[in-house]
Amino acid sequence: xxxxxxxxxxxxxxxxxxxxxxxxxxxxxxxxxxxxxxxxxxxxxxxxxxxxxxxxxxxxxxxxxxxxxxxxxxxxxxxxxxxxxxxxxxxxxxxxxxxxxxxxxxxxxxxxxxxxxxxxxxxxxxxxxxxxxxxxxxxxxxxxxxxxxxxxxxxxxxxxxxxxxxxxxxxxxxxxxxxxxxxxxxxxxxxxxxxxxxxxxxxxxxxxxxxxxxxxxxxxxxxxxxxxxxxxxxxxxxxxxxxxxxxxxxxxxxxxxxxxxxxxxxxxxxxxxxxxxxxxxxxxxxxxxxxxxxxxxxxxxxxxxxxxxxxxxxxxxxxxxxxxxxxxxxxxxxxxxxxxxxxxxxxxxxxxxxxxxxxxxxxxxxxxxxxxxxxxxxxxxxxxxxxxxxxxxxxxxxxxxxxxxxxxxxxxx
Numbered sequence: 001x002x003x004x005x006x007x008x009x010x011x012x013x014x015x016x017x018x019x020x021x022x023x024x025x026x027x028x029x030x031x032x033x034x035x036x037x038x039x040x041x042x043x044x045x046x047x048x049x050x051x052x053x054x055x056x057x058x059x060x061x062x063x064x065x066x067x068x069x070x071x072x073x074x075x076x077x078x079x080x081x082x083x084x085x086x087x088x089x090x091x092x093x094x095x096x097x098x099x100x101x102x103x104x105x106x107x108x109x110x111x112x113x114x115x116x117x118x119x120x121x122x123x124x125x126x127x128x129x130x131x132x133x134x135x136x137x138x139x140x141x142x143x144x145x146x147x148x149x150x151x152x153x154x155x156x157x158x159x160x161x162x163x164x165x166x167x168x169x170x171x172x173x174x175x176x177x178x179x180x181x182x183x184x185x186x187x188x189x190x191x192x193x194x195x196x197x198x199x200x201x202x203x204x205x206x207x208x209x210x211x212x213x214x215x216x217x218x219x220x221x222x223x224x225x226x227x228x229x230x231x232x233x234x235x236x237x238x239x240x241x242x243x244x245x246x247x248x249x250x251x252x253x254x255x256x257x258x259x260x261x262x263x264x265x266x267x268x269x270x271x272x273x274x275x276x277x278x279x280x281x282x283x284x285x286x287x288x289x290x291x292x293x294x295x296x297x298x299x300x301x302x303x304x305x306x307x308x309x310x311x312x313x314x315x316x317x318x319x320x321x322x323x324x325x326x327x328x329x330x331x332x333x334x335x336x337x338x339x340x341x342x343x344x345x346x347x348x349x350x351x352x353x354x355x356x357x358x359x360x361x362x363x364x365x366x367x368x369x370x371x372x373x374x375x376x377x378x379x380x381x382x383x384x385x386x387x388x389x390x391x392x393x394x395x396x397x398x399x400x401x402x403x404x405x406x407x408x409x410x411x412x413x
Contacts, residue, residue, distance in 0.1 A: 001077070001078050002057070002078070003051070003052050003075070003076045003077075003078045004053070004072055004074075004075055004078070005036060005048075005050065005051065005052075005072075005073045005074040005076060006070050006071060006072055006073060006077070007048070007067050007068065007069055007071045007073055008048075008069070009069050010396075012188040014260070016066055016067060016068040016069075016120060017039035017040060017046070017066070017067060017190070018039065018040050018064065018065070018066050018067075018179075019037055019038075019039060019061050019062065019063050019064060019065045019066075019067060020039060020040045021037070021038035021063065022036070022037060022038075022059065022061070022063055023035055023036070023038070023061075024056055024059075024191075025056065025059060026054065026056055026057065026058060026059050027056065027057075028055070028056050029055055029056075030050050030052070030053065030054060030055065030056055030076060031050070031053045032049075032050060032052060032053045033049045033050065034049065034050045035047045035049055035050075036048050036049065036050050036073065036074055036407055037047070037061070037073060039067075042144070042192065045155070045242055048073070050074075050076065052076050052078040052079075053078065053079055054076045054077045054078040054079045055076065055077045056074055056075070056076055056077075056191070057075050057076065058074065058075040058076050059073075059074055060072050060073055060074065060075070061073050063221035064187065065315035066190075066193075067298075068120055068121075087260070090240060091232075093392065095126075095162060096405070099101055100231055115329070119135055120141060120146055120147045120148065121141070121147060121148040121149075122147070122149075123230065123387060124150065125150055125153055125272070128150070128153060129153060130385060132157070134153070136153075136158070136200075136208060137146055137200065137201075139152050139153060139156045139368060140201075141153070155372060159183065162250065170267070173300050178265070178335035182362045186293045189286050190284070190285070190287045191285040191287070191288060192286040195286050195287050198347075199345050201348070202345050202346055202347070202348050203345055205348070205393060206346050206348065206385045206387040207385065207387060207388075208342075208345065208346060208383050208384075208385070208386070209383070209384055209385070209386045209389075209393075209394060210322060210341070210343040210381050210383045210384075211302030211380075211381065211382045211383075211394040211395055211397070212265050212341055212379070212380075212381045212382075212384065212403070213379075213380060213381075213399065213400050213402050214377045214379050214380070214400075214402065215377070215378045215380065215400035215401065215402040215405040215406065216364070216375050216377060216378075216405075216406050217240075217359060217376055217377070217378045217405050218375050218408075219335050219374040219406070219408050220243060220405055221240070221359070221376050222407060222409065223408060223411065223412070224238060224239075224240055226242060226396075227300065227301075230306070235306060236301060237304055237308055238300065238301065238304045240335070240359075241279070241303075241307060241331070242300045242304050242307065242334070243300065243405070243411060244331060244354075244356060244405070245279075245292070245295050245303060245331065246295065246296075246303070246410075246411065247299065247401055247404040247405050247410070248277065248329065248331065248354060248401060249275045249277070249295050249296045250404055250410065251374050251400045251401050251404060252275060252328075252329060253296070254400065255393065255396070255400070256271050256272075256390065256399060257269070257388060257389060257393065257398055258329065258352045258384070258393075259271065259272050259275065259328045259329055260272060260328075260351055260388065261328075261330045261348070261350060261351060261388070262351070262385075262388065263405055267389070268295040269388065274293075274294065274295045275294065275295050275328060275329075275330070275410055276291050276292065276293045276294065276295070276326050276327045276328050276329075277291070277292050277295045277327060277330070277331060278291050278292075278329070278330035278331070278347060278350075279291075279292060279307065279310070279311075279329070279330070279331055279333075280330065280333070281310070281311050281315070282312050283315045283317075284315065285317065287322065288319070288324070289327065289330060289347060290310040290311075290313075290316045290319055290323050290324055290408060291323060291324065291325060291326050291327040292306055292307065292310070292344070295328065300411070301402055302383060306407070310321065310323065327347070328350060329346045329351065329352060329353070330344075330350060330353040330354070331353070331354045331355075331356065332344045332354070332355045332356070333356040333357070334356065334357055335357060335358045335359060335378075336358075337358070338357075339357045339358055339359045340357055340358070340379055341355075341357050341379050341381055342381060343356050343381060343383055344356065344381065344383050345383065346383055346384065346385055350391060351384060351385040352383065352385065352389065352397075353382070353383050353384075354380060354381070354382055354401075355360040355380060355381040355382075355383065356378065356379075357378075357379040357380065357381070358375055358379075359377060359378045359379075360373070360376075360377055360379075361374050361375070361376055361377075362375060362376070362377045365376075369401050378405065380397050380398070380401070382397055382401075384397075
């Protein structure tokens, strides 16, 4: 009896995965619980076992394919009666009197329909989008777990027809770069793809404005170093980021519009009375943004310990799905790498993000002494959704953050 092996639900927060290894091939014998596939998602690696004993008669995926829940993976000629879905052409009569004609191969195969690897959609929607040359990355899914439905695709087409064809994205032309010299191909990781898709959506959907400023952190850095020396005695670390998180939360409480989100109809503003800060972490697989909950209720030392923990687990791909959700504001710190300033992209559904660059000693003119004195200056940038925040509020926010970072009394318990 021919059995179909499909990708099961991989769990909350994992909609798709990349095939990293296929241990068995067409014609190979297989026993129940033998590993058929090894998958890699943005959170973990996992093995997909066989439900049957028999022989593999068709492998419908390849290494490197991005597959989603219920995609067809294998066909097995089973000699057991384990539970799984039968092939489409089978029925009760056929099981009693096998048809001598071989089953026709599906045309096209499911793996050939995966034209948009970073999205979650059924084979039918993928096929239609390929025929119409529409990039599914530009469509927001309304189905379960963000799946793009046919209604989503048709709605996108209607909107584009009403607004003209200029918004449709044409498929990119294939270019053979090797004609000009030696090249190599580096495959994007799952995290790279997801991050790229979300950043592109954010840049297209949100009218960004970026406000730049600096803060004098001379005294604050001196206090941090003393705290760091004391914490080192117990094996703890203290970086500057927890101070910045506390400063941002204080300003968010004063200016709650920055700690909000637009509702799905973009008619109401949801003000959040919690202060969960997303922290961008650079990992070998790409950028991840774990969430530190209730920053306003934690001390500098508690935040330091938590940041060390989540940063390491992010690099090791050991974060739980819930730890990547729920942030109300994000901080992206590049101070440890360098740069004098940058324009971060808002992390939806948030309305603002703070980008921090490298602090430097600079000569600052003192009006009282009428001379230049060395001060430790921190450059930072605020990007915000201009539909929610106007320019005056953006300028006021960065000025207030700068003032808070200069006020030592706010950080000493």
